[in-house]
Amino acid sequence: MADTRVIDFAKAGSKHREKREHEEKEGRAEAMRDRFAKALPDKPRPVKDYFKKKKASKKR
Secondary structure, X not given: OOOOOOOOHHHHHHHHHHHHHHHHHHHHHHHHXXXXXXXXXXXXXXXXXXXXXXXXXXXX
8 A cells, every 4th residue: 555645855845945045045035126226216226236246247
């Protein structure tokens, strides 16, 4: 008799890890948005521009 409610811990663990990592990234991005807004109130998208610049420098 096979139990159909078997949980694959590797699959479940990666799902929760990805969710937690995403939430942590969003938290860091939100903190950066606040810092940039205080430092550069006249710039329309400072965080997005920062991430684009950082990504471009990694590709070189």
